[in-house]
Amino acid sequence: xxxxxxxxxxxxxxxxxxxxxxxxxxxxxxxxxxxxxxxxxxxxxxxxxxxxxxxxxxxxxxxxxxxxxxxxxxxxxxxxxxxxxxxxxxxxxxxxxxxxxxxxxxxxxxxxxxxxxxxxxxxxxxxxxxxxxxxxxxxxxxxxxxxxxxxxxxxxxxxxxxxxxxxxxx
Amino acid sequence: xxxxxxxxxxxxxxxxxxxxxxxxxxxxxxxxxxxxxxxxxxxxxxxxxxxxxxxxxxxxxxxxxxxxxxxxxxxxxxxxxxxxxxxxxxxxxxxxxxxxxxxxxxxxxxxxxxxxxxxxxxxxxxxxxxxxxxxxxxxxxxxxxxxxxxxxxxxxxxxxxxxxxxxxxxxxxxxxxxxxxxxxxxxxxxxxxxxxxxxxxxxxxxxxxxxxxxxxxxxxxxxxxxxxxxxxxxxxxxxxxxxxxxxxxxxxxxxxxxxxxxxxxxxxxxxxxxxxxxxxxxxxxxxxxxxxxxxxxxxxxxxxxxxxxxxxxxxxxxxxxxxxxxxxxxxxxxxxxxxxxxxxxxxxxxxxxxxxxxxxxxxxxxxxxxxxxxxxxxxxxxxxxxxxxxxxxxxxxxxxxxxxxxxxxxxxxxxxxxxxxxxxxxxxxxxxxxxxxxxxxxxxxxxxxxxxxxxxxxxxxxxxxxxxxxxxxxxxxxxxxxxxxxxxxxxxxxxxxxxxxxxxxxxxxxxxxxxxxxxxxxxxxxxxxxxxxxxxxxxxxxxxx
Numbered sequence: 001x002x003x004x005x006x007x008x009x010x011x012x013x014x015x016x017x018x019x020x021x022x023x024x025x026x027x028x029x030x031x032x033x034x035x036x037x038x039x040x041x042x043x044x045x046x047x048x049x050x051x052x053x054x055x056x057x058x059x060x061x062x063x064x065x066x067x068x069x070x071x072x073x074x075x076x077x078x079x080x081x082x083x084x085x086x087x088x089x090x091x092x093x094x095x096x097x098x099x100x101x102x103x104x105x106x107x108x109x110x111x112x113x114x115x116x117x118x119x120x121x122x123x124x125x126x127x128x129x130x131x132x133x134x135x136x137x138x139x140x141x142x143x144x145x146x147x148x149x150x151x152x153x154x155x156x157x158x159x160x161x162x163x164x165x166x167x168x169x170x
Numbered sequence: 171x172x173x174x175x176x177x178x179x180x181x182x183x184x185x186x187x188x189x190x191x192x193x194x195x196x197x198x199x200x201x202x203x204x205x206x207x208x209x210x211x212x213x214x215x216x217x218x219x220x221x222x223x224x225x226x227x228x229x230x231x232x233x234x235x236x237x238x239x240x241x242x243x244x245x246x247x248x249x250x251x252x253x254x255x256x257x258x259x260x261x262x263x264x265x266x267x268x269x270x271x272x273x274x275x276x277x278x279x280x281x282x283x284x285x286x287x288x289x290x291x292x293x294x295x296x297x298x299x300x301x302x303x304x305x306x307x308x309x310x311x312x313x314x315x316x317x318x319x320x321x322x323x324x325x326x327x328x329x330x331x332x333x334x335x336x337x338x339x340x341x342x343x344x345x346x347x348x349x350x351x352x353x354x355x356x357x358x359x360x361x362x363x364x365x366x367x368x369x370x371x372x373x374x375x376x377x378x379x380x381x382x383x384x385x386x387x388x389x390x391x392x393x394x395x396x397x398x399x400x401x402x403x404x405x406x407x408x409x410x411x412x413x414x415x416x417x418x419x420x421x422x423x424x425x426x427x428x429x430x431x432x433x434x435x436x437x438x439x440x441x442x443x444x445x446x447x448x449x450x451x452x453x454x455x456x457x458x459x460x461x462x463x464x465x466x467x468x469x470x471x472x473x474x475x476x477x478x479x480x481x482x483x484x485x486x487x488x489x490x491x492x493x494x495x496x497x498x499x500x501x502x503x504x505x506x507x508x509x510x511x512x513x514x515x516x517x518x519x520x521x522x523x524x525x526x527x528x529x530x531x532x533x534x535x536x537x538x539x540x541x542x543x544x545x546x547x548x549x550x551x552x553x554x555x556x557x558x559x560x561x562x563x564x565x566x567x568x569x570x571x572x573x574x575x576x577x578x579x580x581x582x583x584x585x586x587x588x589x590x591x592x593x594x595x596x597x598x599x600x601x602x603x604x605x606x607x608x609x610x611x612x613x614x615x616x617x618x619x620x621x622x623x624x625x626x627x628x629x630x631x632x633x634x635x636x637x638x639x640x641x642x643x644x645x646x647x648x649x650x651x652x653x654x655x656x657x658x659x660x661x662x663x664x665x666x667x668x669x670x671x672x673x674x675x676x677x678x679x680x681x682x683x684x685x686x687x688x689x690x691x692x693x694x695x696x697x698x699x700x701x702x703x704x705x706x707x708x709x710x711x712x713x714x715x
Contacts, residue, residue: 025181029281041601044636082625084203092181151663158434162395
C-alpha cells in the first residue's frame with residue numbers, strides 16, 4: 001500500500017528517469033535530439049516512445065489489463081523491432097524501469113524493510129511486462145515477414161487477376 | 171556464478187562521452203538494413219564495369235586492384251564537371267540545420283544519417299586528397315584516408331538516402347544532398363558496387379523497355395485487360411491505342427501502373443479519362459516505362475534509359491507528351507531530359523490541351539505535361555461531369571511525393587482534383603510540417619524499394635506513417651492519396667506496418683470513380699470492386715427497410 005502511494009507521488013520523476021534511460025540507448029547525438037525536440041511530427045520516435053512509456057508507468061501505478069499493456073509496449077517495440085539492434089537490446093528498455101524505480105525510491109527503500117518487499121512484488125510485475133514484450137516483439141517481427149510476402153504478391157497482383165487467380169487464396 | 175550482462179550493458183547504455191569519433195564507428199551490415207549486391211548478369215547486360223559475384227556482409231568485396239585510383243580520378247572528374255559538388259563540399263559550415271530533417275535519421279536514430287554527416291562521408295575524402303589543408307592536417311580538419319571501410323560506409327549510407335532533398339530545404343546554403351548521393355553512387359558503380367534491386371530494373375528496362383522486364387506483348391495484354399475491367403465495372407469500352415503514328419499525344423507512365431496494385435486502378439482511371447475526352451493519344455511499347463531507375467545509378471544510365479521517350483515521340487510524330495502519375499519520372503523529365511537530349515526537342519510542339527486550349531507554358535521546353543496538371547485544367551474549365559458521391563467511402567489525406575512537390579512545386583493541382591472528386595468534408599491534410607515542401611519521403615524511393623531491406627524502409631518511412639496515423643486517428647482517414655507510382659508500390663507496405671487501416675490510392679483512380687458517362691451502366695462498385703456508399707444494393711436495402 002505504501003508503495004502505491006509513493007509511486008503515485010513520484011510517478012512523473014520515475015517516468016522522466018526511465019525515459020531518459022531509454023533515450024540514452026541511442027548514440028549521443030541522437031539521444032540529445034530525442035530529448036530536445038518536442039514536436040510530435042518532427043520527432044516521431046521520441047513521441048511514440050514517450051506515449052508508450054507514459055502508458056506503461058500509468059498502468060503500473062494505476063493498474064492496466066494485459067491488452068492495454070501490450071498496446072503501450074507496441075508503441076515502443078514497433079520502433080525497436082525494425083531498428084538495427086538485437087532482440088535483447090530491443091527489449092532491454094523494459095528492465096530499465098526497475099532501475100528507475102529503485103533509484104528514485106532509494107532513500108525510502110533503505111529505511112523501510114516492508115517497502116522493500118513491496119518493491120520485489122513490483123519488480124515481478126515488471127518482469128510480467130517484459131514477458132508480454134517478448135510476445136509483442138515476436139508479433140512485430142512476424143508482421144515484417146508478412147508485409148514482405150504481401151508486397152511480392154502485390155507486385156504481380158494485376159497479372160494474377162488477369163490470369164483469374166485470387167490473391168487471397170495464395 | 172558467471173558474469174552475465176545487465177540490461178544496460180546489453181543495450182550499450184553509456185553515460186560517458188563516446189571514446190570514438192564518427193570516423194572510427196563503422197556500419198554493421200545486418201540483414202534487413204542493406205540492399206543486396208547486384209547480380210553480375212545485370213552488369214553484363216548493360217556493360218557496366220567489374221561484374222562479379224559478391225555479397226554485402228562479405229569481408230572482401232573483391233574490388234578491382236586499382237579501385238582507389240578509379241575513385242579518386244572519378245572524384246576529380248566530377249569536381250571538374252559538377253561545380254555544384256565542389257561548392258557543396260566547400261561551403262558547409264556544420265550549422266546542423268539539416269541534421270534532424272532526414273526521415274532516415276528520424277527513423278533509424280543513426281547519426282550518420284544526419285545529412286551533414288552523410289555528406290561528410292564523401293567530404294572527408296575530398297578534403298584529404300583535394301584540399302591543401304586536408305593533405306597537411308588530416309583528421310584534425312576532418313580529412314581521412316580512403317580505404318575499403320570508407321567505401322563500405324558510402325555503400326551503406328548512400329543507399330539509406332532516397333534523394334528526397336528535404337534536408338536541402340532547411341540548409342541555409344541550399345546544399346543538395348541528393349546530388350551528392352547520386353554522384354557518390356556513380357563512383358561506387360565505377361568500381362562495380364551496385365545494388366541488385368536498382369540494377370535488375372535498369373537492365374530489364376534497357377533490354378526490354380520496362381523495369382519489370384515486360385515484353386511489348388505483355389505490356390499490351392495487361393493494359394487491354396485493364397480496359398476490359400473498366401468495361402466490366404462501368405459498361406464503358408475504353409479501347410487502347412498503341413504505337414500509333416500521328417497521334418497527337420504520347421502517353422508515358424511507369425510500369426508500376428500496369429502490373430502492380432493499386433497502380434493498376436490508377437491506370438484504369440487514365441483510360442476512362444481518355445475515353446471520356448476522346449483524346450487522340452497513344453501508348454508506346456518502346457517507351458513503355460516512365461520511371462527511370464537508371465537515374466538512381468548514374469547520370470549516364472539515366473540518360474540511356476530516358477532517351478527512348480523523345481526518340482519514340484519523334485518516331486510516332488506526336489505533338490507533345492503526357493505523363494502518368496509518377497514522382498521521379500517527373501523530376502527526370504522536367505529537370506534532366508532536355509539537357510540529356512541536348513536541346514529542347516524541335517519535333518515537338520508546346521503542349522496545348524486539345525479540350526480546353528490551355529497552353530502549358532511551364533512545359534514549353536521539355537514538352538511534357540503531368541496528368542494532374544492536365545486533369546486540374548479540365549476540371550477548372552468544367553469539362554468533366556463528376557459525381558463525388560461515388561467516392562463517399564473514401565476519407566482521404568494526400569501525400570506530397572518528394573519529386574513532384576519539393577522537386578517541381580506541384581502542390582495545388584492534385585488538391586484541386588481531390589476537392590472536386592470527393593464529397594465535401596472527405597479530404598484532410600496532414601500537419602503542415604509534414605506536407606508540401608516539407609513532405610516526408612515514403613522511405614523507399616531511389617531504387618531501394620527492395621524486399622531484403624524492409625526494416626530500413628520501415629524506419630525511413632516512419633515519419634510519414636506517423637503523420638498518416640495522426641489523421642487516421644483524428645479524422646478517420648482511410649486512404650492515402652498520391653501521384654507517384656513508387657509511392658503506390660511502397661506506401662501500402664509501409665502503412666501495413668504502421669497504420670494498417672489506411673489504403674493507398676492514385677488520384678486518377680478517384681477521377682475514374684467519379685467520372686459520369688452518358689451511356690454507362692449503373693455503378694455499384696468503385697474500380698476496385700468495392701461497394702459504393704448509397705448506390706446499388708445498399709440503396710435497395712434501405713428501400714426494403
